[in-house]
Amino acid sequence: MTAERPTVSIVTANYNGARHLAAAVRSVLAQTLRSWELIVVDDCSTDDSLAVIEAAAGGDPRVRVIVQARNGGPAAARNRALAEARGRWIAVFDSDDLMAPERLAKLVRRGEADRADVVVDNLCVFTDGSDEPWKPFLAGRDYGQPRWISLADYIGSAKMYSSRPGLGYLKPLFFGEVMQGVRYREDLKIGEDYELVLRLLARGCRMRLEPEPLYRYRKHSGSISHRMRREHIEQMLAADAALEAEIAAHGPEVRRAQAARRKSLESAIAYDRVIERLKAKDLAGGVAASLAKPDIWPLLTMPVAARVKRLGERLKPHPTAAAA
Known part of the structure; x- marks a missing residue:
């Protein structure tokens, strides 16, 4: 040194x-x-x-x-x-x-x-x-x-x-x-x-x-960043809560941004619970959990949307074929 x-x-x-x-x-x-x-x-x-x-x-x-x-x-x-x-x-x-x-x-x-x-x-x-x-x-x-x-x-x-x-x-x-x-x-x-x-x-x-x-x-x-689990999100919510007073002191624009982030983290936890129940073949439990948190409904379409997007990419004409 x-x-x-x-x-x-x-x-x-x-x-x-x-x-x-x-x-x-x-x-x-x-x-x-x-x-x-x-x-x-x-x-x-x-x-x-x-x-x-x-x-x-x-x-x-x-x-x-x-x-x-x-x-x-x-x-x-x-x-x-x-x-x-x-x-x-x-x-x-x-x-x-x-x-x-x-x-x-x-x-x-x-x-x-x-x-x-x-x-x-x-x-x-x-x-x-x-x-x-x-x-x-x-x-x-x-x-x-x-x-x-x-x-x-x-x-x-x-x-x-x-x-x-x-x-x-x-x-x-x-x-x-x-x-x-x-x-x-x-x-x-x-x-x-x-x-x-x-x-x-x-x-x-x-x-x-x-x-x-x-x-x-x-x-x-x-x-590590590609392996987020429910407990990680709960830890982030707790860390945000510890700074709530400091963040709130910065005015309405900051408070709105923080409220939107908090809501998104809570929705992510709710979404994880729904998926967990569906994977366990607990359809009734999954439906009940989703009804309790309707703002996660758009998230439940994500796997379908991702598959449609991948299918669309595969169906695109190959550049050489398009040129021909």
Whole structure:
């Protein structure tokens, strides 16, 4: 570890991520900004993650590995990394993702020029093992230029089953001073990034969007974010409730956004209960549960709608056939 304070501390939680770790570490080593430290906290992996990190780092002293004494989940691992971080800025980076080489330099430049407390960039989403083209997560005029993201914007994007992209998926760069004493809620297994940024925005921190898709977000079957269960939603509701007073103090637009998010989470739980009963062949129970919560009726059509959409894609003429 060098004595000089790095510009950016990159904090990474890892659990059995050996398959993608080498590529993730190499994308950090390739950054055009050279003043950084990478703190990887391994959450008691049972694969060869530690050997992969050591090989990929190639002895670079800027890469540090901390091994947890017990498995505590991604929030606990990130908190351990935050406690060790020395950088002027702190970047959150997942062990299965990648960064464009110029990402850290551009985000630091954006944050310092605009005096932001939090900087986020667009995501470039790709599917592991697929030949599908990479695509930006945020699209449209609203995200084509640098902009401030308000508390109402942030909460409004976080409704369940919304067509609007969730800003909580963006990976933040935090100004180190605003993170003094701020830590992740370790009882959250999904949505911990969203909740931490929500707290900062509710306390007056300013978040700036860099429109370039510099973060490479990998979609794959092992991703935690693709395995949401009812208890995860209940945890998110509890976390939101703990911030209710702070959020409500920001006025009617924020309160409306929060009420819509809460309603969507409650509907998601009700929907899960209906599906659970239908899967158990309890038709009467499923119908009764759906009648008690009529706002979930549109959700019950989702599996059918998805199948129709896939069928439509298969029935589309092949480009070569259309040209003929």
